[in-house]
Amino acid sequence: MRETQRETVQVSPLGDDLAFLDVVTEWDMVTVYQDWKTAIVVPPTFLPGSLPRIVAxxxxxxxxxxxxxxxxxxxxLVxxxxxxxxxxxxxxQASMSAWLRFFYPEGVASENRKNLKDLYFDDDVTLSDITYATPYEGLHLVPSFPDLEDVESKQPTGTDTLLRFQLRKNDDGIDVTLIDxxxxxxxxxxxxxxxxxxxxxxxxxxxxxxxxxAAALDRTIATVKKRLNPDLRVAGVILTDFTRSSLARKIGGGLAKRYPDAVIAPxxxxxxxxxxQLARQPLRIFESGATTVLDYDRAARILFTRGR
Ligand SMILES: Nc1ncnc2c1ncn2[C@@H]1O[C@H](COP(=O)(O)OP(=O)(O)OP(=O)(O)O)[C@@H](O)[C@H]1O
Ligand SMILES: [Mg+2]
Structure with a gap:
């Protein structure tokens, strides 16, 4: 992994006295709407995965x-x-690598600054080579740029399995890899x-x-499971941009039914x-007390580190 000399910011855990959502075992469609409380659903059949873990x-x-x-x-998680x-x-163009700042190692000429695309096209590039430090201690980014599209149009040999092969080496001591x-x-x-x-x-x-x-995604997941990765599972559904409404309640209820073993977290x-995003900071840094930050914190604990 490429290290840099720059200082990184330590991301602090949240206190215990914060108003998290309740944790329940099933999505509540029974209580009258006026009394309905939004909560995180953790079904009894959900098992948090062991580390290291790779999550798409x-x-x-x-x-x-x-x-x-x-x-x-x-x-x-950091x-x-x-x-x-x-x-x-x-x-x-304007995606993760534009939002999350990262550092190329000092002294590396710009033509040698590799990214995710190079992993697919250059056999000498390893995942380690393209894993860069960010301003946050313990958080690393494999960046990409619009020419990553070439992977889709040219489909170099081994496109399907290359990332898996590289990730299974895990010679960087990474606990959780999240693929956006x-x-x-x-x-x-x-x-x-x-x-x-x-x-x-x-x-x-x-x-x-x-x-x-998500319905189209289900079909792809089913195909990938059959052909290449039988152990793949839907571990969680995040209800983003969540406000309490009868539609959100209905959608959450439908998803809880469709993924009965998954965590459903608003x-x-x-x-x-x-x-x-404009400040190029994660919300957790920009507005550390935001309820959204608390929600993601709780979801991350339940999904990946519960019982550790
Ligand atoms: N909790 C939230 N509260 C308010 N707005 C949100 C929330 N989560 C997401 N959004 C809005 O939705 C927008 C799209 O989110 P995001 O970029 O994460 O989606 P995406 O699925 O990655 O999009 P794309 O498919 O283009 O990659 C955000 O820029 C933000 O405006
Ligand atoms: Mg996106």
């Missing part, structure tokens, strides 16, 4: 909250003292699903279209996410 954050629908979810879960790597697997997928079910997303232990699906809490996007609406 997927929904083929654009704007579902994949990038926000990836970064805020990552920051929550605050718990874990070593975390984000892989930006989305070729879009793009809004497509093409070869890049397929290679993330082949590499992953878990899928986390973000769905805008009040968007019927995001739910439809991430409450925050109007300052755009400001945090």
């Amino acid at each position: 954050i997927c929904n083929q629908k654009g704007g579902a909250g994949k990038t926000v979810t990836t970064l805020e879960l990552a920051m929550a 605050a718990q003292g874990l070593r975390v790597r984000i892989i930006d697997a989305d070729p879009q 997928c793009g809004p497509k079910l093409g070869p890049l997303t397929a290679s993330a699903l082949v590499a992953a232990d878990d899928v986390v699906i973000p769905v805008q809490a009040a968007s019927g279209l995001d739910v439809m996007g 991430a409450r609406q925050n109007v300052r996410i755009g400001d945090a």
Whole structure:
């Protein structure tokens, strides 16, 4: 892994006295709406995975909250003292690699600054070579740029399994790798699903279209499970941009039914996410007391480190 001389910021854990959402075992569709309380669903059949863990954050629908979810879960895990790597697997211009700052090692000429695309096209590049430090202690980024699209158009040999092969080496001591997928079910997303232990699906809490996007994702997950990665599972659904509404309640209820073994966790609406992006800071740093930050913190603990 490429180290730099720059100082990094230590991300602190949250205090214990904060108003988290309740944890329940099933989504409540019974209580009259006026009395309904939003909560995180952790079904009795859910098992948090062991570390190290590889997690694909997927929904083929654009704007579902994949990038926000990836970064805020990552920051929550780093605050718990874990070593975390984000892989930006989305070729879009203004995506994770534009939001999360990262440092190329000093003294490396710009033509030798490799990124995710090089992993697919250059046999001499390892995941370690393209894993860079960020301003946050324990958080690393594998960046990508719009030319990552070449992977989709050219599909170099081994596209499906290359990321899995590289990640299974894990010679960097990373505890959790989070893969931020793009809004497509093409070869890049397929290679993330082949590499992953878990899928986390973000769905805008009040968007019927995001739910439809997740339906297409289900078919891809089923195919990947059959052909290349039988142990893949949907570990969680994050209801992003969440406000309490009867539609959000209905959507949450439908998803809880569709993924009976997965954690269903709301991430409450925050109007300052755009400001945090412009400041190039995770929400956890930009507005550390935000309820959304608490929600992602709780979700990260339940999904990956419960019982540790
Ligand atoms: N908790 C939240 N509160 C308010 N707005 C949110 C929340 N989560 C996500 N959003 C909004 O949704 C937008 C899209 O989120 P994000 O970029 O994470 O989606 P995405 O699925 O990664 O999109 P793409 O498919 O383009 O990669 C954010 O820029 C933000 O404006
Ligand atoms: Mg995104």
